[in-house]
Amino acid sequence: MLVKKIIIPLIFLSVTIGKAQDLSLSGYARTYLGALTTGESEYSVIQNTFDLNIEHSRGDVYFKVNPFLYHYSDEKLELGIRQAYLDLYFDSFDIRIGKQQIIWGKADGVFITDIVSPKDMREFLLPDFNEIRVGVTALRFNYYLDNSTFELVWIPVFTSTQMPDHSSIWSLQPEYLLPYSVDYSNTDVKDKLGNSEIFAKYSLLSSAIDFELMAAYSWDDDPAFHSEKIINQNVGIVDSVVLKPEHHRLTTLGGSFSTTLGPLVLRGEGAYYTGKNFQSINPALDEGVVEKDYIHYLVGIDYTIGDLKLSSQFIQQAVMDYDDYLINDEFENTITFLATMDFLRETVNVELFSYIGLNDRDALIRPKVTYDFVDGFQIMLGANLFIGNEGQFGRYDKNDMVYTKLKYSF
Amino acid sequence: MKLGNVITLTLLTGVLFSLSIFAQENLTGRKIIENVYYRPTGDDSKSDLTMTLINSRGDERVREIQQFSKDFGEEEKNIMFFLSPADVRNTSFMNWSYEEEGRDDDQWIYLPALKKTKRISSDSKSDYFMGSDFTYDDLGDRHPSEDTHKLLREETFGGEECYVVESIPIEDDYMYSRTITWIIKDKWIGLKKEFYDEDDEHLKNLTVEKYDKIDGYWVITHSVMHNIQKDHKTIMILKNVNINTGLDDGMFTERMMKRGI
Numbered sequence: 001m002l003v004k005k006i007i008i009p010l011i012f013l014s015v016t017i018g019k020a021q022d023l024s025l026s027g028y029a030r031t032y033l034g035a036l037t038t039g040e041s042e043y044s045v046i047q048n049t050f051d052l053n054i055e056h057s058r059g060d061v062y063f064k065v066n067p068f069l070y071h072y073s074d075e076k077l078e079l080g081i082r083q084a085y086l087d088l089y090f091d092s093f094d095i096r097i098g099k100q101q102i103i104w105g106k107a108d109g110v111f112i113t114d115i116v117s118p119k120d121m122r123e124f125l126l127p128d129f130n131e132i133r134v135g136v137t138a139l140r141f142n143y144y145l146d147n148s149t150f151e152l153v154w155i156p157v158f159t160s161t162q163m164p165d166h167s168s169i170w171s172l173q174p175e176y177l178l179p180y181s182v183d184y185s186n187t188d189v190k191d192k193l194g195n196s197e198i199f200a201k202y203s204l205l206s207s208a209i210d211f212e213l214m215a216a217y218s219w220d221d222d223p224a225f226h227s228e229k230i231i232n233q234n235v236g237i238v239d240s241v242v243l244k245p246e247h248h249r250l251t252t253l254g255g256s257f258s259t260t261l262g263p264l265v266l267r268g269e270g271a272y273y274t275g276k277n278f279q280s281i282n283p284a285l286d287e288g289v290v291e292k293d294y295i296h297y298l299v300g301i302d303y304t305i306g307d308l309k310l311s312s313q314f315i316q317q318a319v320m321d322y323d324d325y326l327i328n329d330e331f332e333n334t335i336t337f338l339a340t341m342d343f344l345r346e347t348v349n350v351e352l353f354s355y356i357g358l359n360d361r362d363a364l365i366r367p368k369v370t371y372d373f374v375d376g377f378q379i380m381l382g383a384n385l386f387i388g389n390e391g392q393f394g395r396y397d398k399n400d401m402v403y404t405k406l407k408y409s410f
Numbered sequence: 411m412k413l414g415n416v417i418t419l420t421l422l423t424g425v426l427f428s429l430s431i432f433a434q435e436n437l438t439g440r441k442i443i444e445n446v447y448y449r450p451t452g453d454d455s456k457s458d459l460t461m462t463l464i465n466s467r468g469d470e471r472v473r474e475i476q477q478f479s480k481d482f483g484e485e486e487k488n489i490m491f492f493l494s495p496a497d498v499r500n501t502s503f504m505n506w507s508y509e510e511e512g513r514d515d516d517q518w519i520y521l522p523a524l525k526k527t528k529r530i531s532s533d534s535k536s537d538y539f540m541g542s543d544f545t546y547d548d549l550g551d552r553h554p555s556e557d558t559h560k561l562l563r564e565e566t567f568g569g570e571e572c573y574v575v576e577s578i579p580i581e582d583d584y585m586y587s588r589t590i591t592w593i594i595k596d597k598w599i600g601l602k603k604e605f606y607d608e609d610d611e612h613l614k615n616l617t618v619e620k621y622d623k624i625d626g627y628w629v630i631t632h633s634v635m636h637n638i639q640k641d642h643k644t645i646m647i648l649k650n651v652n653i654n655t656g657l658d659d660g661m662f663t664e665r666m667m668k669r670g671i
Binding site: 210 | 463465471472494495496497499506514516518523524525526527528529530531532537538540541542642660663664665669
């Protein structure tokens with residue numbers, strides 16, 4: 001009943017606004033079915049999606065609203081606004097106001113300087129990247145000088161990473177030997193001017209090289225888990241822990257570049273972060289976290305052999321002033337690999353993408369085949385295979401899945 | 411969608427603009443091809459391109475593009491906005507090509523799903539453009555110095571007096587062993603072109619169905635590339651052609667790739 005109540009007004013809204021002059025409507029409808037390959041082959045996802053872009057422009061003013069709707073097999077509905085913003089165009093600068101996805105950097109599938117829009121990790125890294133990026137309410141100012149762009153972003157209200165529910169197969173339970181509870185009283189960042197985030201970027205697109213330089217004074221999208229030890233007064237020892245997730249200020253300086261070397265495209269991206277709180281088992285620490293700086297960078301190449309397109313990236317995260325009490329490794333190394341090829345006049349695409357964790361010898365391997373049955377209608381078959389037992393991919397070893405997606409774009 | 415290479419589309423918008431000022435005596439095959447390649451094309455142009463891909467069963471797929479180009483002297487810049495099919499709408503592609511011999515083009519693609527502008531390599535000019543029967547070289551970017559050219563004969567074709575020129579690639583492993591082009595004598599337009607594969611088997615025919623004089627330049631507005639071996643073809647139709655409208659330099663920037671038309 002709830003479904004009908006919401007869908008009918010949506011359809012009516014679409015039809016009504018579709019008649020308005022110069023209003024552009026585009027988007028897609030998609031059905032997505034995934035099944036685990038382990039255990040009893042339970043369905044991991046049964047989801048229908050409707051994603052609509054409503055656009056209108058008048059002279060140098062443009063607006064866009066991007067509502068979306070996810071419908072699940074249990075009749076649960078999720079209705080949201082991915083983006084809703086207004087653009088003002090001037091001769092040498094633009095202003096964008098409203099909820100928007102802001103994507104920076106040259107990396108593929110890795111987030112280094114791309115820290116403006118937080119992530120929706122409720123299905124780990126599996127959704128399309130357009131769905132992983134959460135829109136932020138922001139004021140964005142872009143000034144253009146020849147092929148240079150100066151960008152300034154003010155985010156007055158903090159938005160954190162969206163994490164999966166405890167019942168989700170993507171949920172990560174903290175690993176503690178003692179019983180624990182979670183206290184979220186310090187988790188929210190209060191909406192006030194002093195809690196704003198500021199991001200700045202200079203970018204150049206030129207014949208020789210493209211590069212970006214960025215700086216940010218923001219909040220860490222992922223909370224640090226402070227812990228409070230609870231002492232059993234009867235026996236005088238710690239017998240449980242209260243976890244208190246808390247966001248901390250993060251200052252970031254970074255950059256990225258991309259250039260061609262004959263048939264190769266060479267890319268790089270790196271950033272230095274200060275203010276990150278890492279989890280530690282140092283018994284001298286009261287709250288189980290310690291502040292450390294860290295570096296995150298990658299180098300990557302894109303290469304084409306005939307119709308086969310190849311791409312690979314090496315990524316390293318290094319913690320400064322490392323001590324052995326940290327849960328994180330001092331160096332965490334990851335490789336990504338992409339191979340993609342088109343067939344039958346580009347109506348069939350075969351792709352293999354993988355993340356490979358070198359520290360834990362784990363991986364996520366994502367083969368898929370896409371067929372454009374007719375223009376704008378795609379049939380996709382794919383798999384997500386988690387290799388290993390630990391590490392950021394191996395810990396999901398039981399979540400191997402095959403899936404199919406049918407997508408109609410209009 | 412494959413967008414990995416140069417897209418100046420000069421066969422349609424540039425190579426086919428022509429002047430009749432070239433001397434027509436003692437012409438070699440090389441000179442005829444150079445006359446087609448090196449001729450004034452106007453300072454800038456914009457047009458709407460529709461490609462209809464037809465397979466052997468007669469099924470059609472349509473790709474629509476709006477394109478802009480401008481001559482900056484030592485370099486030419488081109489930007490394309492993809493209008494359909496729906497799943498590639500708002501994708502844009504920018505190409506900067508240079509007169510300097512041997513200098514590769516610079517190319518970028520903006521992918522709206524990723525909200526990123528990616529630099530891409532311009533190395534593979536034998537790739538087919540958007541799944542069509544046209545390679546990037548077929549679309550006009552192949553330099554005359556990359557082939558040896560021989561004037562085979564002069565004959566009347568399609569009611570026009572034509573030079574017939576055979577071009578053989580200097581490169582050993584190129585996808586065509588040779589091409590034969592019928593070029594209208596007083597317009598320097600390639601009216602028909604036959605393509606032969608690496609085994610010297612007849613692979614494709616390009617035929618020009620219609621050309622018009624627009625703003626003082628000859629422009630091919632309707633052409634068909636037929637792959638004989640696979641029996642599929644691509645129809646290219648150019649509409650709303652405007653030349654020398656004074657396009658702003660700012661049209662050929664990342665700002666416009668992201669903003670769209």
